[in-house]
Amino acid sequence: MNKLERYILFRKIYKYIKKFDTIIIARHKGPDPDALGSQLALKELILNKYPKKRVYAVGSYATRFKFMGSLDKVEDVDYDNALLIVLDTPDKKRVDIDNLNSYKNIIKIDHHPAIDVYATIEFIDDNASSTCQLILEFCFKNNLKINNNIAGNLFLGIVSDTGRFMHDYTNLDTFKLVTRLISETNLNFTSLYEPLYMRPLSEVRFQGYIYENMEVTDNGVAYIEITDDILKEYNVDVASAGNIIGEIKCINEIIVWIFLTEDKKNNMIRANIRSRGPAVNEVASRYGGGGHKYASGVRLDSWDDALRLVEELDELVCNYNNH
Numbered sequence: 001m002n003k004l005e006r007y008i009l010f011r012k013i014y015k016y017i018k019k020f021d022t023i024i025i026a027r028h029k030g031p032d033p034d035a036l037g038s039q040l041a042l043k044e045l046i047l048n049k050y051p052k053k054r055v056y057a058v059g060s061y062a063t064r065f066k067f068m069g070s071l072d073k074v075e076d077v078d079y080d081n082a083l084l085i086v087l088d089t090p091d092k093k094r095v096d097i098d099n100l101n102s103y104k105n106i107i108k109i110d111h112h113p114a115i116d117v118y119a120t121i122e123f124i125d126d127n128a129s130s131t132c133q134l135i136l137e138f139c140f141k142n143n144l145k146i147n148n149n150i151a152g153n154l155f156l157g158i159v160s161d162t163g164r165f166m167h168d169y170t171n172l173d174t175f176k177l178v179t180r181l182i183s184e185t186n187l188n189f190t191s192l193y194e195p196l197y198m199r200p201l202s203e204v205r206f207q208g209y210i211y212e213n214m215e216v217t218d219n220g221v222a223y224i225e226i227t228d229d230i231l232k233e234y235n236v237d238v239a240s241a242g243n244i245i246g247e248i249k250c251i252n253e254i255i256v257w258i259f260l261t262e263d264k265k266n267n268m269i270r271a272n273i274r275s276r277g278p279a280v281n282e283v284a285s286r287y288g289g290g291g292h293k294y295a296s297g298v299r300l301d302s303w304d305d306a307l308r309l310v311e312e313l314d315e316l317v318c319n320y321n322n323h
Helices: 003-019 031-051 063-069 131-141 146-164 173-187 188-198 200-212 226-233 240-250 280-285 303-321
Strands: 022-027 055-057 082-087 107-111 121-124 221-226 256-263 268-273 296-299
Touching: 003 082, 003 107, 003 121, 003 131, 022 031, 031 055, 031 082, 031 131, 031 146, 055 107, 082 268, 107 131, 131 146, 131 173, 146 173, 146 188, 200 221, 200 240, 221 303, 226 256, 240 256, 240 268, 256 303, 268 280, 268 303, 280 296, 280 303, 296 303
Parallel strands: 022 055, 022 082, 082 107, 107 121, 221 256
Antiparallel strands: 256 268, 268 296
């Protein structure tokens, strides 16, 4: 997508927003700061420009990120006359909303590789660091006013998805946009880190358990099975593994790592996969998951499936090491 095509698409999205009086903003299940930050920021941006519109940010909440803002409940929707904007979600099954198929006017804005085509307008840039980066670019292209609250949520989403600008998808555009954001809003960005990164002692001790008990193959694949009993022992929830997984990146001997967490409530095993070498998203997609080349996720039905996933990733790393 060249610059002109990008600009035209942003303007088209803006015209849709301007047209509809009822706008629902959704994102993926199990939200992270990028999903929530882009969702809450876009809602506030629209309301600041068009205060008479009905704009709702919907979906289940993550208690850990409640400091970012509140979500809405919508009981009655005139689907024919409402606009649905889905952020940070490449596939239909992960959209955290009921009656997705009832909407005839849908916009998707996402930075993941494309999986499902389900929107009237699809803005996908899998070279962008985050969906918050795309929303920030959208703001600047359309001259939308950014206040400190909006700036904070967008900054948190970008910082989180880039791992404080360490991950591979961080690019020159990321720094240009963030620099402009800070300079134009005088954002006190250092104050935002504490609520994002503060953790309870129970989670820190759980992290110690992971380091102590993860297995590492000869090829450099680390994995750990985290059962419901372990979660209860350390008084943490199923999301806690995802809060820790990025810390493994700086271990020399590990190239790919997988956290396999039992989710009894939803009767599944959540597999979080990260890599600092080979692309893992194609393997994840074969198990019904997906994501970025170096950060993917899968929802599995059994521990046998989990072990097969580990074996396949180990083979992937073996081939990567031998080339």
